[in-house]
Structures are given as structure tokens and as C-alpha cells.
Amino acid sequence: MNNFQVQDPDYETRIHKSFANQTAMSTLGVSIVKLAPGMIEFAMPYAAIFTQQNGFLHAGILSAALDSACGYSAYTLMPKDADILTVEFKVNLLSPAKGQSFRFVGNVVKPGRTLIFSEGRAYAIDDGREKLIATMSGTMMTMLRTAAS
Amino acid sequence: MNNFQVQDPDYETRIHKSFANQTAMSTLGVSIVKLAPGMIEFAMPYAAIFTQQNGFLHAGILSAALDSACGYSAYTLMPKDADILTVEFKVNLLSPAKGQSFRFVGNVVKPGRTLIFSEGRAYAIDDGREKLIATMSGTMMTMLRTAAS
Amino acid sequence: MNNFQVQDPDYETRIHKSFANQTAMSTLGVSIVKLAPGMIEFAMPYAAIFTQQNGFLHAGILSAALDSACGYSAYTLMPKDADILTVEFKVNLLSPAKGQSFRFVGNVVKPGRTLIFSEGRAYAIDDGREKLIATMSGTMMTMLRTAAS
Amino acid sequence: MNNFQVQDPDYETRIHKSFANQTAMSTLGVSIVKLAPGMIEFAMPYAAIFTQQNGFLHAGILSAALDSACGYSAYTLMPKDADILTVEFKVNLLSPAKGQSFRFVGNVVKPGRTLIFSEGRAYAIDDGREKLIATMSGTMMTMLRTAAS
Numbered sequence: 001m002n003n004f005q006v007q008d009p010d011y012e013t014r015i016h017k018s019f020a021n022q023t024a025m026s027t028l029g030v031s032i033v034k035l036a037p038g039m040i041e042f043a044m045p046y047a048a049i050f051t052q053q054n055g056f057l058h059a060g061i062l063s064a065a066l067d068s069a070c071g072y073s074a075y076t077l078m079p080k081d082a083d084i085l086t087v088e089f090k091v092n093l094l095s096p097a098k099g100q101s102f103r104f105v106g107n108v109v110k111p112g113r114t115l116i117f118s119e120g121r122a123y124a125i126d127d128g129r130e131k132l133i134a135t136m137s138g139t140m141m142t143m144l145r146t147a148a149s
Numbered sequence: 150m151n152n153f154q155v156q157d158p159d160y161e162t163r164i165h166k167s168f169a170n171q172t173a174m175s176t177l178g179v180s181i182v183k184l185a186p187g188m189i190e191f192a193m194p195y196a197a198i199f200t201q202q203n204g205f206l207h208a209g210i211l212s213a214a215l216d217s218a219c220g221y222s223a224y225t226l227m228p229k230d231a232d233i234l235t236v237e238f239k240v241n242l243l244s245p246a247k248g249q250s251f252r253f254v255g256n257v258v259k260p261g262r263t264l265i266f267s268e269g270r271a272y273a274i275d276d277g278r279e280k281l282i283a284t285m286s287g288t289m290m291t292m293l294r295t296a297a298s
Numbered sequence: 299m300n301n302f303q304v305q306d307p308d309y310e311t312r313i314h315k316s317f318a319n320q321t322a323m324s325t326l327g328v329s330i331v332k333l334a335p336g337m338i339e340f341a342m343p344y345a346a347i348f349t350q351q352n353g354f355l356h357a358g359i360l361s362a363a364l365d366s367a368c369g370y371s372a373y374t375l376m377p378k379d380a381d382i383l384t385v386e387f388k389v390n391l392l393s394p395a396k397g398q399s400f401r402f403v404g405n406v407v408k409p410g411r412t413l414i415f416s417e418g419r420a421y422a423i424d425d426g427r428e429k430l431i432a433t434m435s436g437t438m439m440t441m442l443r444t445a446a447s
Numbered sequence: 448m449n450n451f452q453v454q455d456p457d458y459e460t461r462i463h464k465s466f467a468n469q470t471a472m473s474t475l476g477v478s479i480v481k482l483a484p485g486m487i488e489f490a491m492p493y494a495a496i497f498t499q500q501n502g503f504l505h506a507g508i509l510s511a512a513l514d515s516a517c518g519y520s521a522y523t524l525m526p527k528d529a530d531i532l533t534v535e536f537k538v539n540l541l542s543p544a545k546g547q548s549f550r551f552v553g554n555v556v557k558p559g560r561t562l563i564f565s566e567g568r569a570y571a572i573d574d575g576r577e578k579l580i581a582t583m584s585g586t587m588m589t590m591l592r593t594a595a596s
Contacts, residue, residue, distance in 0.1 A: 024207035027198045049176045058173035059235045060213025067209035086208045087413060088437055090239035090388060090537045092564050092584055094557040109582065110541040114412065115385060115439070117539050119582075135556065135564075137539055137584055139386055139437065141413070236562060237586055239388045239537060241415050241435055243408040258433065259392040263561065264534060264588070266390050268433075284407065284415075286390055286435055288535055288586065290562070322505035325496045347474040356471035357533045358511025365507035384506045388537035 004038035004108060008080040015040070015072055022068060030065050030104075032072075038108035040072040045101050057097035057124075059134070066091065066120040066136040069106030074116035074140035077108060082142045087115065089138030097133050099124030116140045153187035153257060157229040164189070164221055171217060179214050179253075181221075187257035189221045194250050206246035206273075208283070215240065215269040215285040218255030223265035223289035226257060231291045236264065238287030246282050248273030265289045302336035302406060306378040313338070313370055320366060328363050328402075330370075336406035338370040343399050355395035355422075357432070364389065364418040364434040367404030372414035372438035375406060380440045385413065387436030395431050397422030414438045451485035451555060455527040462487070462519055469515060477512050477551070479519075485555035487519040492548050504544035504571075506581070513538065513567040513583040516553030521563035521587035524555060529589045534562065536585030544580050546571030563587045 008014060012035055019025060019032060025042075028050065034041035042065055050061045067089055075084045103123040110117040120136035157163060161184055168174060168181060174191075177199065183190035193214055201207045216238055224233050252272040259266040269285035306312060310333055317323060317330060323340075326348065332339035340363055348359045365387055373382045401421040408415040418434035455461060459482055466472060466479060472489075475497065481488035491512055499505045514536055522531050550570040557564040567583035 018202045021202040022200070022207065023197060024199045024201060024210050048172060050173045051171070052173060053167045053170040054232070058171065058213055058216075060209070060216035061173050063212050063216065063238075064207055064209025067207075067212065083203070085245075086242050088239065088241045088386060089208075089212075090237065090584060091212075092237045092557075092586065093235050094559075094564055096234075110539075110579070117541055117582075132557070135566075135584060137537060137582060139539065237535060239435060241437065243415055259390075259430070266392055266433075281408070284417075284435060286388060286433060288390065316500045319500040320498070320505065321495060322497045322499060322508050346470060348471045349469070350471060351465045351468040352530070356469065356511055356514075358507070358514035359471050361510050361514065361536075362505055362507025365505075365510065381501070383543075384540050386537065386539045387510075388535065390535045391533050394532075 004077055004111060006037045006077060011076050014080065015075060018075065019072065024064060025068055028061065028065060030068065035076070037076050038073055040069055040076065040106045042069055042104040043101060044104065046099060057102065059093050059097065062097055062122050062134055063091045063136070065104045066122050066134065067138065069104040070118035070120045070136055070138040071140055073106035073108050073118045077111045077116060078142050081145050083145060085141045085143055087139040087141050089136050092135050094135070095131060095133045097124055099126035101125045103130065114142055116142065153226055153260060155186045155226060160225050163229065164224060167224065168221065173213060174217055177210065177214060179217065184225070186225050187222055189218055189225065189255045191218055191253040192250060193253065195248060206251065208242050208246070211246055211271050211283055212240045214253045215271055215283065216287065218253040219267035219269045219285055219287040220289055222255035222257050222267045226260045226265060227291050230294050232294055234290045234292055236288040236290050238285050241284050244280060244282045246273055248275035250274045252279070263291055265291065302375055302409060304335045304375060309374050312378065313373060316373065317370065322362060323366055326359060326363060328366065333374070335374050336371055338367055338374065338404045340367055340402040341399060342402065344397060355400065357391050357395070360395055360420050360432055361389045363402045364420050364432065365436065367402040368416035368418045368434055368436040369438055371404035371406050371416045375409045375414060376440050379443050381443060383439045383441055385437040385439050387434050390433050393429060393431045395422055397424035399423045401428065412440055414440065451524055451558060453484045453524060458523050461527065462522060465522065466519065471511060472515055475508060475512060477515065482523070484523050485520055487516055487523065487553050489516055489551040490548060491551065493546060504549065506540050506544065509544055509569050509581055510538045510583070512551045513569055513581065514585065516551040517565035517567045517583055517585040518587055520553035520555050520565045524558045524563060525589050528592050530592060532588045532590055534586040534588050536583050539582050541582070542578060542580045544571055546573035548572045550577065561589055563589065
């Protein structure tokens with residue numbers, strides 16, 4: 001793993017505050033379980049209201065959690081005043097999202113001044129056994145809030 | 150647009166039935182507004198419980214609706230007994246998802262026996278003006294239910 | 299199609315000059331056949347030295363031409379002094395690249411100040427019949443050359 | 448790393464034979480430097496005939512080598528009689544491809560009967576220092592040659 005330097009020593013408070021404002025995450029039941037420079041980890045319980053036609057977690061719902069994991073891994077390295085935008089992401093779905101709970105990990109691969117590239121992994125925990133079910137690669141953009149805007 | 154032939158003349162019933170089983174879509178408030186061979190269109194109202202940190206619709210939530218749009222556009226062309234899996238998708242987020250309602254369109258670009266390639270477009274309707282906010286390209290897989298499985 | 303405004307009225311000269319410096323494109327035999335604000339079209343003959351194991355054009359070689367098509371479609375809209383970088387692209391390969399010649403089209407979908415999003419399509423011309431064989435979606439970045447760098 | 452089981456004990460011969468038929472790879476100067484179940488590594492020298500407008504290796508050329516790396520990592524795990532197709536891939540370009548030589552690594556992440564998901568990494572070696580310059584995620588398809596086809 002990389003050893004990233006944060007620009008904002010108080011990044012943890014900043015992340016928790018921003019995450020609390022992502023109502024989508026609390027609605028999905030996603031919570032932060034680990035946080036470090038350039039990485040974040042989420043947990044999410046299975047929820048019958050977010051399934052696809054076969055009763056498994058919807059691939060798009062998984063992707064929403066993965067998007068936030070990639071985004072917040074990048075956001076740990078951004079300056080205090082920055083906002084963040086997802087530019088793009090790609091998801092590969094390796095196995096059905098069958099499980100009682102899910103784990104999402106986001107890691108920065110390449111931090112840049114404007115763009116940060118992160119990768120995410122989603123795991124299903126099914127009867128106590130964890131399995132990789134999806135991967136994400138995504139580009140995040142640092143938006144500096146200026147006095148004018 | 151392409152002129153696709155369906156294998157299942159009763160595909161509309163099959164799509165509506167499968168869609169009704171995607172609790173994720175009803176939870177998001179997504180509904181089918183148009184359906185044709187190789188295409189589907191969804192509508193979704195803004196919902197404050199599905200936003201990111203700035204109050205706009207979460208990119209991952211958008212992607213969930215786009216994933217279903219791509220998936221069901223492909224599913225219109227699949228045989229009666231087939232199930233469907235998303236193999237992968239990529240989303241490019243062009244503008245913040247600012248609006249009172251949203252429209253999602255999925256179109257098959259290349260139907261194949263095992264894999265179907267679809268594209269999706271997401272639009273925000275903000276004060277009556279519609280704007281393209283995201284694109285998706287995705288691969289869907291036909292899963293034939295055999296007697297054994 | 300969109301009606302894009304160029305920032306550099308002399309964009310055609312700029313594109314041709316930059317393209318001439320992409321030795322990869324001349325090595326592949328790619329040439330510009332159409333150019334307009336936000337779009338470009340290339341032609342490329344089949345070349346036995348760029349095939350995969352079955353004698354068809356290598357998917358990665360196709361992608362190289364598509365990447366340049368997406369890039370130059372974006373570059374038409376950039377300022378005179380800008381350089382361009384590809385941030386990312388995704389390719390979906392729909393059919394084997396079987397043909398005597400190939401056509402590549404790049405179109406800007408969303409121009410932004412820093413990032414430009416383009417889509418590309420690759421066609422094989424086989425015995426006079428044209429077929430869509432691949433699609434690309436890609437993000438391009440405007441790099442402004444400053445006095446200092 | 449995963450510990451993959453091959454189906455074809457003679458996979459090394461099969462890979463080398465197929466690779467020798469990819470004229471695109473020999474034209475680019477790519478060679479196999481490591482091979483194991485589910486992984487492959489390539490080397491490629493800088494070549495002035497494959498550059499973009501600034502004299503760095505063209506992103507699309509990089510992607511061609513990465514595509515082959517992902518493809519052959521998957522091909523190690525396929526049955527003796529199988530042919531392989533790239534379904535899709537995405538590349539993220541992290542830094543300009545500046546260097547005297549390049550290294551490409553392809554690793555299977557998830558092997559499936561029909562589809563195999565692989566990831567690739569491209570490195571530039573510049574004045575003896577190696578740097579990650581691009582990542583790929585890609586889906587490969589096993590094509591079984593039947594008596595009929």
C-alpha cells in the first residue's frame with residue numbers, strides 16, 4: 001500500500017461531516033468502519049428494499065456504495081476547502097451480491113492535483129464467508145471553492 | 150435506431166413482472182414510461198433521501214437506475230426463460246444531478262446470443278429544462294434457466 | 299448532433315499539425331478524412347502486421363485509433379495553446395475486426411473547461427459492407443501551457 | 448495473489464504459440480517475460496514510431512499491450528481448445544508514458560466458465576526508475592471451438 005500524505009490534518013472530521021450529508025448512504029445503511037489517508041472502508045447490511053429481481057442486492061446499489069468508497073478515499077487527500085465530484089467509474093460484477101452483509105473498500109491509486117484515481121472492492125459476507133463480488137475503478141475531481149463561487 | 154426482433158412476443162409482461170420484483174427500483178421511485186424491443190425509458194422524481202453531500206442526486210443512485218435501464222433494454226430481446234446478469238458498466242458523469250425529476254433511457258446497441266451491449270443516458274429535468282447528465286455503457290449476460298438449475 | 303463553437307478559429311491547422319506528430323497514427327496508417335467542431339473521422343486500411351492471433355485487427359490497435367479519434371474530437375474545441383491528455387477510456391468490442399478497411403468516428407458529447415467527454419465508434423468495411431465493431435467512451439483533459447512550464 | 452488451477456497442463460506452449468501469431472505484439476516489440484497460471488508479464492522497449500504528439504508512447508499503444516496482457520492472463524486458465532475474445536476493457540492513464548522501456552502485467556481476478564475478469568498494470572522505466580502509468584480492467588470471453596464451427 002501507498003503511504004499518502006494528507007493536506008488537511010483534520011481530514012477525518014471533514015470526511016465524517018461530508019458523509020453524514022450524503023443521505024443516500026444513510027438511507028442505504030452504509031457506515032464508515034475504517035478511515036486512513038487514501039483509504040476508507042464501509043459496512044452495509046443486506047436490505048430487502050434494495051434488491052434486484054432475484055432477491056440479491058441490486059448491482060447499482062452496490063455501485064453507489066462503491067462510488068462513495070472511491071470518492072471518500074480520494075477526499076481524504078484533498079485540501080480542506082475542496083469539494084469533490086465523480087468524473088467516471090466502471091464496475092465489474094464478478095458474482096451475485098448474495099449475503100447478509102457487505103464490505104466496501106476504496107483506495108487511492110494515484111493522487112493528482114486536479115484528478116485522483118481510486119479503486120474499490122465490494123465483498124459479500126454470506127454465512128460468515130467473505131467473497132469478492134465487484135470491483136470499481138474511478139476518477140474523482142477536486143473542486144476548489146473560490147471566494148467568488 | 151435499430152429495428153430489433155424479440156424472441157418472446159410477450160416480452161412486455163415479462164419485463165413488467167421482473168421490474169416489479171426489483172424492490173430497489175420501487176424504493177428509488179423509478180417507473181417504466183416507455184418500452185419497445187431493445188429500449189426502455191424510466192422516470193424518477195427527486196428524493197431527498199438519495200442525495201450526495203450537496204443535496205443533488207447521488208451519482209451511484211443515478212447509476213442504479215441507469216443499470217436497470219441498460220439491463221431491461223437488453224432483457225426485452227432475451228428468450229422467455231432467460232434470466233439476466235449485469236457483467237459490467239461504466240458511467241460518465243457530465244453534470245451534477247440537479248433537478249426535480251430524472252429520465253433514464255436504455256438502448257441495445259449490439260444484441261448477441263450470450264452477451265448484449267447497451268447504452269444508457271440520464272437526464273435531469275430542472276425547472277422544465279432537460280439536460281444530459283450521465284451516460285452508461287454496459288454488458289448484459291443472458292442466463293438460460295435449465296431444468297437442472 | 300450538437301453545434302459546438304470553437305475557441306480557436308484555426309483549429310483545423312492545429313489538429314493536422316498535432317496529428318502529424320502522432321507517429322503512432324502514421325505507423326498504423328490512420329488518416330483524417332473529416333474534421334468539424336467537436337468531431338473527427340479517420341480511415342485505416344487493414345494491415346497484417348497489426349493483427350491478433352486469428353488474423354483480425356488487434357482490439358488494442360483499434361482502441362489506439364479510437365483513442366485518437368476521441369482525443370482529436372475534443373482537441374477541436376480546446377484553446378489554441380492547450381495540450382491534451384487522455385484521462386481514461388473504455389472500449390466495448392462488439393464484433394471481430396474483420397475487414398479490408400476501418401472507419402473511426404469521434405464525437406464530443408460534453409465539452410467542459412477542464413474535461414471533455416467524447417464517444418467513438420469503430421466500423422469495419424468488409425466486402426463493401428460496413429459494420430459497427432467497437433464503441434469507446436473517454437475523458438480528455440485540457441492542459442494549458444503556462445509561461446512557466 | 449490467487450492460486451489458480453490450469454485446465455490445460457500445456458498452457459505455456461499454447462500461450463507462446465498464440466502470442467507468436469499476434470503480429471501486433473511483435474510489431475510493437477512486446478515480449479513475454481513471465482508466465483504463470485492466471486498471470487503474464489510483458490516487456491516492451493520505447494519505439495519512436497509509436498508515439499503521440501509529445502514524443503511519449505501513445506496511450507492507445509500502451510492499451511494494446513495491456514489488452515494482450517489481460518487477455519493472455521485469462522488464456523492461461525482456458526481449456527486447450529478454447530479461443531479468446533476481449534469483451535471490453537477500460538484504461539485509466541495515470542502519468543505520461545515517458546521512459547526507455549515498459550512493463551505490463553496482467554492478472555486474473557475472477558475466472559469464470561464463460562467470462563474471465565482480469566486486471567492489468569503498465570509501468571514505465573525511466574532512467575532506471577519504475578513508475579505505474581496505467582491500469583486496465585477487462586472482461587475476456589472463452590470461445591469453445593466446436594466440431595461445427
